[in-house]
Amino acid sequence: MRIARAAVSVDLKNVTKSFGRTRVVDSVDLHVEPGKLTTLLGPSGCGKTTTLRMIAGFQEPDSGEIYIGGRRVDVLPAYLRNTAMVFQDYALFPHMSIFSNVAYGLRIRGVRPEEIKKRVTEALELVQLAGMENRFPAQLSGGQQQRVALARALVIQPDALLLDEPLSNLDAKLREAVRSELRDIQQRTGITSIYVTHDQEEAFSLSDTVVVMSEGRIQQVGTPEDIYYRPANRFVAEFVGTTNLLSAVVLTAQREHVVLAAAGTTLVATSPGRRFAPGQSVLLTVRPESVHIAATVPPAGEEHRGDPGELNVLPCQVVKTTFLGSRSRHTVRLPDGTPWTVDVSDPGTATMTCGEAFVAFAPERTHVIASEALGGTPASPG
């Protein structure tokens, strides 16, 4: 599909929106790269949908500015913004054929009929619905309806494509298929896209950039890998996937290596790009699949590719084991009482029994966050 315009950036500057006395979006600054897919990820009520709707123009910010391609749009009505939205419930016009649904935006723009026909056909081919022109939305399956909604949005060559949980009404299998198709189409068309979801797997698999939001504020902006392995704060660490936390005190901090005192022993952790002072209280985070567990000490050295001397080892008590097929999950208790989750992939029949055991994890799989950064942001609300 031809894209007439060059991809443009979307910028939010200090955007705030309240409903009654609740600040739904709180001083959000955001830069969305041209041509990239950026996801707003967060639990329900975190302000992600409101942010999207403010970009589309369905809600007005109380303060702040919104720019699309350097043009200020928050003072423009929704119909002049040239954004195109794909709605959660598709929002297809039930009284119009598929062709008319897709053609609607072009007709409003006064495009010549023959040009409309050509572009609608192209758009329907792009979403693999060629030949469905004369059907009506009610005659299509959920997945097909969603693709019509996408075609309707793409055909107007919007400056920004806005997607509001577009896959949430599809069943799990279909969701995965449409997801990869969506990513494919976005990359081919190169339209700047903003995607809202509460599903992290969706966010990770689709996005160039993930923006994690909570309580109206941006918690972290980064690549999916950044978000997963290097969460900025406790909220992100806990919201995204399952994580293990351990309270610790910094002993020494040299370049990327931080030596911590925790659970009655000394641990080595890495924290690229962050500075910690000796004596500071911090939280060590490590993902369940990054932790090894064994009944005897020391755990087999060959599992760790680095220097065996740097492997962190802690004694623990196995409280519960659950067989999940591709992996087994262990709930353990560290010496200071902290519960951790440890996953063993490809467990076979060798399951851990409850009782004494040891956990081990490599420093480069750990991440250190300030313990006071509990979902807050640097600036206080005052």
Next chain:
Amino acid sequence: MELSAGKAQRHTGRHNRTLTRAGKVMREPALVFVVGGSVALLVVFLFLPLGKVLAMPGAGDWLSYFETPRFVRATLNSLFMAAISTASATILGFAFAYAVTYAEVPGSRIFRIIGLLPLMSPPFVTGLAFILLFGRRGLITWTLLGLRPDIYGWKGLWAVQTFAFFPTAYLSISSVLKAAGSNLEFAAVNVGARRWRVFRDIVLPLATPGIAGAALLVASQVLADFGNPMLIAGDFTVLATESYLELITNWSPARAAVLSAVLLVPALVVFLVQRSIVERRSFVTVTGKPIQGTRMGPVPWLKWGLTVFCLAIALFVLAIYGVVLVCAFVKTWGADFTLTAYHFVMAVIRGRELGNSLMLSAAAAAFSALFTVVLAYVVQFKQVPGKAVLDFAAVLPSAVPGTVLGIGYVLAFNSGPLAMTGTAFIIITFMIFHYMAVGYRTASGMLKQIDRGIEEASTNLGAHSLRSFWSVMLPLMKPAFTTGLLYTFIRSMNSVSGPIFLISPTWTLASVSIINLADHGYWGQASSLGVAVVGSIFVVLGVARFVLGEKVRLFEI
């Protein structure tokens, strides 16, 4: 990308706020116009007349109410008639609904249609038919039995109102019985309940709020009815007829207004109670899944009893139309039954009443349907201040008896800047605003089912609000538009209580003429006009169904 910085841009923020606020009004000038226009129309054509009714009488006029025994008597009569007619019409309606919806007696399909017929014709046709059947020259009483009973009075009126309004109760109750859950019945049977217990313990309690709602609907119609009391009540005066007498015969607008205000009180009480019952009725619909499997019918002897009952009712309804039809084409009812077209030619062909009725009703229906659809859209979909007030104002007219609003129109528009008595315009506006509630409610109900995203999608694709309304919302609301259109048309064609104050020598209406002709004993001509009114309504409904190519959902509200 960076985390938010907070304070730095406060000043910009405030500046920005004023910018967007100013932009918002400019953004939707059409909305401002529509809201402003709707409010203005409702104020002028609904609240001003009602206000006049309440504000016009002085203290002396209010006192005269208590000092005049016939006023107090009319009030008591109104309440008494409403009470007994509501009771009898609701019982009859319930039995009929139970038979055709729940027990599904043989012939239910036909009974259902016959049960709805009276809703589409004027209530006073029933009154007319009663006189033709049981009056001094009645077919049954005089021609067949040679009796000369006096049906003019409260007993006659009671019988007439029972038959005129049982269809309202039937319709309303049958929709409730349809919904009151069959799965619950099976559950009850499953734990050992017998048929009668299932009905008593499950169906009836679930249907009770609906039945109460139906009864109140009947009560408000009986309270407001003017035609039948005028025809058949004789010395038994009610508020509607008494206030007519005060205004037209005694030309005492102030005292007519007092009587109207008194009539408004029970009407509003009934309306508010009914509204709150309907709003609380949610538990019926929660379990109201479509019926799967057969329901627990009544025992055979009851079923056959009900069949006979339905047959009797159906035959009676058909008899009502039959005698009016025959009377329209015979020389002198009760004396000379030779066929003649004389009455029909005199009343329908030569007279212009039917033409007037059709023209004014059509005009009112078109405007009313459009207005209510737009109003419902604005109230349901737009962020406008005072939505709740607009919503209430739109359904309020259904609570106001036509007599009250009609007298209000006379008081408000007789002189001054809005003087328009004697014109077609005053009759049309009366019809529009008196019958707008059903169209509005239907449109509102439909809009509640329409996903907001659909309109947003249209806006998002570049359509401004008028365009979105025109090309997306209006087509989606077509069924509501049709309902509003046909309902207003039918009610306007049948309307007597308000128009009787508003007609002029140039602008007479068929419905009012029927009452006047019957009142003076011109049975043939009254019947002819009645046949013409009922006939043209059926023709219009048939055409509507053909043109729109869909089932007209007129009475499923």
